[in-house]
Amino acid sequence: MATLSFKDFKSDQEVRWCPGCGDHAVLAALQRALPVAAEAHGYGKERYVVVSGIGCSSRLPYYMDTYGFHSIHGRATAISTGIKVANPHLRVWQACGDGDALAIGGNHFIHAIRRNIDINILLFNNQIYGLTKGQYSPTSKFGAITKTSPYGTVEHPFNPGSLVLGAKGTFFARSLDVEMALNQEIMTAAVDHDGTSVMEMLTNCVIFNDGAHRDISDPAVRADRTIVLRHGEKMIFGKNRDKGLVLDGMGLKVVTIGEDGYTMDDILVHDAHCQNPGVQMMLADMKYPDFPVALGVIRDVKDVTYDDGVRDQVEEVKAKSSIHCMDDLLRSGSTWEVK
């Protein structure tokens, strides 16, 4: 097979996101991650289907030269489910925003996760409705001032990570739009994960919510305010790699290695494969300024997938059945002959 490159996944459509929008970086990472995955698994780009709902980020399928489906608001997850269950050979990627996946499409989102369907969901979280020009979303911070909350919101935001883990999700990762290498790293991990992979991409909206993630994304402070988690590695962060996370009673605590009696031995080792989501939930919930925001693959565990289950059940009952076609069925059971 000819080697695939990012160019093969670039469609001839002009990318129409605003200059400086965080979505550009995620698209670029995806166009680089998919050819690598296709190569590794030995399949062509015709096996990819990119699905989306409605919103800025949902334009993504038009920019990918694969099979694509730009659907309706909130329903991408249900469309993806149908595609994957109908044909488990296809590799389904989905782009959706925080409003699309967590407000109007919240129901489909949690149920796909509960069923553990093998789809890869890129959740673009810019904490705002961009395409409708600046209303608050289910992930906007409490008190956020937007066009529909001129005096500040009076509602709590969702944390996508806790939602995924609460629905017994098997894969959750987080990255920042500007972290190109990390974006590709978690996408590759999602490809290797069998089941619903949710990747929360913290993206910036230059027009309606500029600086949404500035507290943690600013290069000057990023290393001190985020922690990149990797399975089997110590939870260390900071510009000087001298800070770490330890268990303190029932919770997590940030410590400086070499201070207050804490040594490297005390620092937690990340276990993304641990079935019990307790620590992963605490990691996903960490917020600046009390904690660094966790990036990377936070949870990646094995479980049966829905699409395999549906397919296997069909094969299982097929093998046992004495009815092989409609004529057999029509003549089965209680019938009588009129002579």
Next chain:
Amino acid sequence: MQHKVIDAKDVVIRFAGDSGDGMQLTGTLFANTSAIYGNELSTFPDYPAEIRAPHGTVSGVSGFQVHIGSGDVNTPGDFCDMLVAMNPAALKANAKWCKRNATILVDEDSFTPALMQKAGFTTDNPFTELSVDDRNLVVAPITTLTEESLKDSGMDKKAIDKCKNMFTLGMACFIFDRPLDYILTYLEKKFAKKHPEVIAPNQKVLKDGYYYASNLQMVADTYHIAPAKLKKGLYRNITGNQATAWGLMAASEKSGLPLFCGSYPITPATAILEELAIHKYLGVKTVQAEDEIAGICTAIGASFAGSLAVTTTSGPGLSLKSEALGLAVMTELPLVVVDVQRAGPSTGIPTKTEQTDLDQAIYGRNGECPLPVVAAHSPANCFDAAFSAAKIALEHMTPVILLSEGFLGNGSEPWRIPSMADYPEIKPPFATKLGEDGKFHPFERDPETLVRSWAIPGTKGFEHRVGGLEKNHAGVLSSDPANHQLMVDERAAKVQKIADFIPELEVDGPQEGDLLVVGWGGTFGHILSAVNEVRESGKTVSRAHFDYIMPVPRNTGKVLANFRTILVCELNSGQFARYLSGLFPEANIVSFGKVQGQPFLVNELVEAINKEI
């Protein structure tokens, strides 16, 4: 009392009791027995929305009517020859459906002061109070007799009382000269695995009921209904919902595409999803979705991925699916949406039948959003209607709404089993050609049919994007005004062209004249019976029934022009009549509608027809 055996052409029996009394099962077993005996038949389950409504109340009464005959049976019958009432409330709710010479069989033990009061009787003689004391009354202590029959069974009183319906069924089988074999075998099969201990007691009660009726002179008359002169062949009894599921599976086989059903449970459509879930061995995949919207959206996804995709629902569910239906129209993907209509609006009366979703099916979407609408006209016809809906969807690349009705879905009739060799192949327009630019143009059309071609993900070189946004023929986003007009016109013309591929409208009776009685969907049998009755009185009337609603058969205008008056009979306030008037403004269309959650009575149709002659 002198015992007579009456040779009857047809009889109607109505079983009624508390919703926990097992009347649906009793009626179904009686119907199946009759079917195997060789009678023509039609059934009508009439039950409350509550699973177990308050015990002994009129609102909790569950009924099942069976019409059996040795000649044509087109409807479940207006009025019954025999009413079986298991308690006072069942008598109260159903006495009005008894013919003048009907037999009324009641369980004497249930006519206690407390239950009589609960049913709303104010005197101690319910028969006089309901003015049915002149009927043939059979008052039997069914509960006591059942308890006596099973006193040595080791079962407790509660379990024994649950067998009352089998005692009653045994009595009915004697009165209507039905053999018990089928029911005895059924009981054995049903309980063999989980409750083998109840097989013998149920069989004993059934037989005891039969013997009781034969020994006791109380049962005045018994009936003999000779087998019908049916066309030769192998038969089975089938409900509309089962036939719908099987018709879709048949289309899957004939198209070579796997069947996918994404649905959410809703009365009275749920049985289709349940039926499809059984037949995974024929490759059927079912997803019980998290809601109605996910039901249709998973189906749309499956369609994009190359399945014959289906979603099944009832009126409220169709409302929820509207936006996604628009997406299927816009992406021009094949999809069958089955709407088993029920009484609306909103939740309405979920277990009662209506034809009130027609407007919703034809018009209920945003934008210019036409799609084909077809309707089933009898329980067994649901098979052909579903097959036809799937064929249209797959060959014309469009979502199709199949309108069924609670009356059809739950009703049953004997069905001469077809051979799949008699059904046509279904040939979807799979993509074979790329555009001049070397790319697949998803919305380039066949010049004859205006149908686009279908490239399934996984096909190398045909990668393309579809979606809800307007596009040009090449599949590129376009908000160009002229392109939008063109695409709107083409999508509409594509649906209209389906008229070239469906049968023409047939007229039963003279091809021209004063009166054409028109119907669509499940009113078929009632209208046919009414028209026949009017003809028997020496009058001339013609009849036409629409199986295809959108588009209508291409000769419709010609047919309507041949009659002075068109009487459209339907179970709504005139939706099809208005639709036809819009299409053919020169036709003199008169509407006869009824919206009571009940099928037409043949009587009221006869009256309506006579008014127009």
